[in-house]
Each structure stands twice: as structure tokens, then as C-alpha cells.
Amino acid sequence: MLxxxxxxxxxxxxxxxxxxxxxxxxxxxxVSNWRRDALGNLIAVKTGTRGPxxxxxxxxxxxxxxxxxxxxxxxxxxxxxxxxxxxxxxSKHVVIGSKRVAGVIGAKxxxxxxxxxxxxxxxxxDLYIDIGAKSKEEAEKMxxxxxxxxxxxxxxYLSDTAVKGKSFDDRAGxxxxxxxxxxxxxxxxYGAFTVQEEIGLRGxxxxxxxxxxxxxxxxxxxxxxxxxxxxxxxYSTTMxxxxxxxxxxxxxxxxxRLVGELERLARENNIPVQYKRSITxxxxxxxxxxxxxxxxxxxxxxxxxYIHSPVSMLSLRDFDHTIQLIKLFLRSVExxxxx
Amino acid sequence: MVEATGVSGYEGSxxxxxxxxxxxxxxxxxxxxxxxxxxxxRGEGENRAxxxxxxxxxxxxxxxxKIEEKGFLRFISIxxxxxxxxxxxxxxxxxxxxxxxxxxxxxxxxxxxEDADKAIKMEDMVIDLxxxxxxxKAVVAVGDLVTVNRNLIPLSGDFVAAKALDDRAAVAAIYHxxxxxxxxxxxxxxxxxxxxxxxxxxxxxxxxxxxxxxDIGIAIDVCHGxxxxxxxxxxxxxxxxxxxxxxxxxxxKVYERLTExxxxxxxxxxxxxxxxxxxxxAWTMQVTRAGIPTGLVSIPLRYMHTSVETLSINDxxxxxxxxxYFVASVDRKFVEGLLCY
Numbered sequence: 001m002l003x004x005x006x007x008x009x010x011x012x013x014x015x016x017x018x019x020x021x022x023x024x025x026x027x028x029x030x031v032s033n034w035r036r037d038a039l040g041n042l043i044a045v046k047t048g049t050r051g052p053x054x055x056x057x058x059x060x061x062x063x064x065x066x067x068x069x070x071x072x073x074x075x076x077x078x079x080x081x082x083x084x085x086x087x088x089x090x091s092k093h094v095v096i097g098s099k100r101v102a103g104v105i106g107a108k109x110x111x112x113x114x115x116x117x118x119x120x121x122x123x124x125x126d127l128y129i130d131i132g133a134k135s136k137e138e139a140e141k142m143x144x145x146x147x148x149x150x151x152x153x154x155x156x157y158l159s160d161t162a163v164k165g166k167s168f169d170d171r172a173g174x175x176x177x178x179x180x181x182x183x184x185x186x187x188x189x190y191g192a193f194t195v196q197e198e199i200g201l202r203g204x205x206x207x208x209x210x211x212x213x214x215x216x217x218x219x220x221x222x223x224x225x226x227x228x229x230x231x232x233x234x235y236s237t238t239m240x241x242x243x244x245x246x247x248x249x250x251x252x253x254x255x256x257r258l259v260g261e262l263e264r265l266a267r268e269n270n271i272p273v274q275y276k277r278s279i280t281x282x283x284x285x286x287x288x289x290x291x292x293x294x295x296x297x298x299x300x301x302x303x304x305x306y307i308h309s310p311v312s313m314l315s316l317r318d319f320d321h322t323i324q325l326i327k328l329f330l331r332s333v334e335x336x337x338x339x
Numbered sequence: 340m341v342e343a344t345g346v347s348g349y350e351g352s353x354x355x356x357x358x359x360x361x362x363x364x365x366x367x368x369x370x371x372x373x374x375x376x377x378x379x380x381r382g383e384g385e386n387r388a389x390x391x392x393x394x395x396x397x398x399x400x401x402x403x404x405k406i407e408e409k410g411f412l413r414f415i416s417i418x419x420x421x422x423x424x425x426x427x428x429x430x431x432x433x434x435x436x437x438x439x440x441x442x443x444x445x446x447x448x449x450x451x452x453e454d455a456d457k458a459i460k461m462e463d464m465v466i467d468l469x470x471x472x473x474x475x476k477a478v479v480a481v482g483d484l485v486t487v488n489r490n491l492i493p494l495s496g497d498f499v500a501a502k503a504l505d506d507r508a509a510v511a512a513i514y515h516x517x518x519x520x521x522x523x524x525x526x527x528x529x530x531x532x533x534x535x536x537x538x539x540x541x542x543x544x545x546x547x548x549x550x551x552x553x554d555i556g557i558a559i560d561v562c563h564g565x566x567x568x569x570x571x572x573x574x575x576x577x578x579x580x581x582x583x584x585x586x587x588x589x590x591x592k593v594y595e596r597l598t599e600x601x602x603x604x605x606x607x608x609x610x611x612x613x614x615x616x617x618x619x620x621a622w623t624m625q626v627t628r629a630g631i632p633t634g635l636v637s638i639p640l641r642y643m644h645t646s647v648e649t650l651s652i653n654d655x656x657x658x659x660x661x662x663x664y665f666v667a668s669v670d671r672k673f674v675e676g677l678l679c680y
Binding site: 071073075083084085086087088090091092093101102103104105106107108109110111112113118119120121122126128130131132133134138139142152153156158159162163164223225227228229230234236239278280281305306307308309310311313315 | 407408409411419420421422423424425426427428429438439440441443444445446447448449450455456457458459460463465467468469470474487489492493494495496497498499500563565566567568569573577578618641642643644645646647648649
């Protein structure tokens, strides 16, 4: 399953090579040609003969860690890549570099703590990765400063419809985009697999600049907090509630005409959809929207619980419905939908 | 062993694994009423001394307390669990069948800065199985056990990380001891015991020691391995052999014999001075029946009671060797000398 392979691929922001290679291989027969740029964006070009130029974008990068210091005892200090909550790091298995050197982030034994400590967040400065090296020299044989680390999480099925894995933000979007690219369309379609979204929406802007699409759809795995302890108005999205359409987030206001068309298609084809009901957090859409003289965009997301943590969760129904909705949208463009 | 399940009081699964391992190396194996796996490897000759080697096979874990609306699970801990190690953790819920779940947390996008400064309390956490309430209720019931979903992680060299190395690493040390003893002469009977319920109060050791009635009881456990942020005086280095405890819980002559043998056979070790309770099976064994001379040998381990406990495999082997030399050295005369203060 492509989603599984994408989820398990190693690709923190700035080091997306493994994801890029996987997608290139997977879509080899489906694209007219590939474009790559100076930042590492991978663009699948499907050349058409009529109609507008449409850009679909999904980011390949994921949050992770970067090794910043190796101490005398062989333990590795690190910095965060992207928006990770310090509290999720403790007691986890990580892999470093594309050779996947195994490491763990430990914590002081509960026996050695004062009771009050258990209510305090362990600061990033007190955390480190243990790869079992006994000295700096031994560690340096396996790891270099600047190497990246990601969580070592296996993809898995929780039921027929629910799956878990790392980095569904945004490998779910990448998988949706890949599925959509397997079909052919009459207009020119750019499938942009972008880099560096998690550290400031860096890749999408330069890709859009080069491609100059008439409009764009950003595909995401987005926040979903429909869990106990959260009020219903704070859910953002609901797992199983269908693809989430962003009307507005911290980075962009979606084009109302694109939102309207997606809603119409969903309604007429009995696809459940929902609005994303939080406006915190940005997306590649923000950059694309402000590129050159302005590009209309909309964001469609697969709701994912526990993003930016070692293990996220999504509903395959939502995932499939997202693919279906985007395909319908592209057929509608083919049929004459214009802005 | 570390991938098997055996939360305190529910050691059945891991007990089966250990039962099989011990059966291959000893003369008889039984499982007692509480679930302790007790095996006997007989020594040579008559009037044999009895040495009991005890390592606990239970692990800390969680227990389901409530199935919430929409199928989320509330839970409490069994044994000393640091709530901070549970956040964003993948777990295995042991219902009618095992289910994978996630102890989720709010994504940073939706967090307020004040939220991010506080450790999340266990009572505010839930396990998400990704199933509907009906699906959950068909498989999971209140009282079901939960463990962290973690396979053994090989690290550099001979280091490994896993859950439940506390104290299954010590069961592995006993395994090595029994293997060594197959090649050595020993007159003492060895009772290799994998005990239950240590993490909730060393209950398995109490009843198994009563049953075995050993002349000497050695507990094998883990001690804190050196790591940043913990004063060196409380820790032992990893990869440099076992720690041998001394203090009120330890019979001085057992300590003396253990350390002498380590020196004689070039087994590196650290001295682990513990004035009061050792917090191990040695503590309960010592006051079983009319009193039992006890010793404690520990394997240094980092990040105790997390799901990434880390240790050196070689330390396990060295611990096993030391135990084997000790067992081989025990005779009637040594046992009788233990009463002479």
C-alpha cells in the first residue's frame, strides 16, 4: 500500500530524498515528465491540450529532529525540525539518518524523581538520544552532526477502516495526490510534491512561481481533535466525517468559488465533507496564494488525529473520499469549470 | 521475553515463555498458585544445599477503568508509571484479542502556550483504538491490561532497548547461569524462579521462597545505569558488569563470596551500597520463614520504567556467569557458616 510506504519513508524537512525517490518510482509511468527545482520539490507534469493549468500540491516533509551535539559519553543532543511538542519525545524509539541508526529517548527513572517532577515538562535541554554508543568516538562512527532523526513507527491497521502510522501530515496528502495522478486529464496538471512545509511553507512558493498555475488545490493531512477533553467546537475536524475543506487558516483564505465547486460535487455525489473548524496553523496554500500576482487556492484535507506526534491515525473512508472528491473536481475542470 | 506480556498479577503469557525456557535447562518446572515459575536443577551428591535465584517477570502497565463514549478508554497504572512517558505512545490493549491503540494528544496547532508548559495528567489521557464504541465493547472490558507496544530495539554494539527489561533481563541472566552450570560441577540444588508481582510489592518472591525454603536466596534485578542528570553515586556504568549490593538486606558472607568470585574469575562489577530496603525480591526473601541469607546482583539499566529501558547484553551474560560461579561454590559448609556471626 502506497500510504504505508510513504508513512514509513524517512523525510524530515530539508531531507526529503527518500520520499522523492519513492514517488518518482511509483509514478514513473503516469507522468509526462518530471521537474525538480533547487529546493528539491518534485513536480509531476501531466501535459494536456486544453483548459487551465492546475496545480495540486502535497508536502513530502515531516517533523523530526536534527543531531546538534555528541557528548563525551556518546549521547546525542538534538534540535527539533518543525513544530513538535516537547512532551511527546520522552520514551520513544527514533531512527537517525537514512541508514536508520536506532536510538531511544529515555527519561530519568521514576524512582529517582521527586513527586513534583512528574508534573513538570522535561525540557528539550534535558533530553538526548541514546544509540548505545559508549563514547563520542563510537557514536561518530554511526552518526554525524546535522544528521536527521524521525520516529520509528510502523504503519498498521487498527480496523478495516482505521490505520495508524507516522507523518500522515502530509504523507496522506502525498498518497491522495499520487492516486489522482494515475489518471489522465485533458488539461495540464502539475502534481507538486513540495519540501520544507513544516519549517515555514518554503517549498510550495517557489514551485508555484515556476509553474504559474491558474489555480491550485493543496492536499493535507490536517488536525483532528475529536477526542475526550476537547469541546466539540474545538475538534477542528472529525475523523470519519469526510474530507475537510479549509475556508480559512492562519495562512490563507480559500477561494470561495473553489470551495463552492467542491461542495457541489460532494453533495451531488453523496460524498461526506466537512469544514476545517479551526484557523490556527498554516499550509502551503498560504504561499501559493501569494505567489506572483496571486493564485486562487483551496485546501482539502484528510482528518488525522495526533499529527506532529510519533503516531497519527486516519480513516481510510476519509482518505478514499478525498481521492474521489479530487478526481471529481478534476473531471469538472475538464468539463469546463473555470474561475 | 520482553515482547511478551506480563503486567503484575497477570504474568500468564510471559510465564509460559519462561516455563519453556527453564524446562529445557532444568530437571523440573512448576508454576505455583500465584503464577511463579519455579524450576529445579539438581546438584550432585547427598545432603545438598538449596540456592534460590529469583528474578521477577512482571512488568509495569496500565489497566482499563472505563470505556468512554465513542470508544475511548480511561486507565490507571499498575506499578510505578511516569505519566510523562505515556504521551503519544502506541499501546497494546489486551482484550479478548490484542488491539493496537494510541495515547493521543492535542496537536501543537491547537495548543495554548500555557497548555504546553504542563505535564499531561494520566487522568486526562485516553487510549484511542480507532474503533467505534460497539467494536471496542465487543473486545475490551474494564479491567483489561494495557502495555506499551514495543519490540526489542538493537542499539550499537551489545546495547538493546525495550520495555520490561526490568526485570526480564534478570530472568535472562538466570538462563545464562543455568547454561553455564550445565558445564560446571555443582553440589547445590538450584531453584531458578521467575517471580510475579514484584512491581506491586514483591509478593511472588515471598510465597515462592516459602515454598522452596532455600538455604540462600539471590535476587537478580536491575539498578540505575549512569545517565546525565542523575548523580553518579546512584548509578552504575553500563557494559562494565553487574552491581553487587551490600547492606542490611544482604548477608555479609554472601556479598563477600560474590565479590571474591568476581575478582577470581575476572568478572568486572560495581559495588552497590544500599543501607535500607533494596526494593527487590531480596527484601521479602530475607524475612521468609525463619529468615534466609540473601544476596542481590543487579544489571545496570538506564531509563527504568520507561518503554525504552536500555542495557548491555554483555552485562546480562556476566551476571549469569557470576551467579554460576556462586552456585558452584556453595556447599554445606558455606551454608552452615552463614549462621556464624
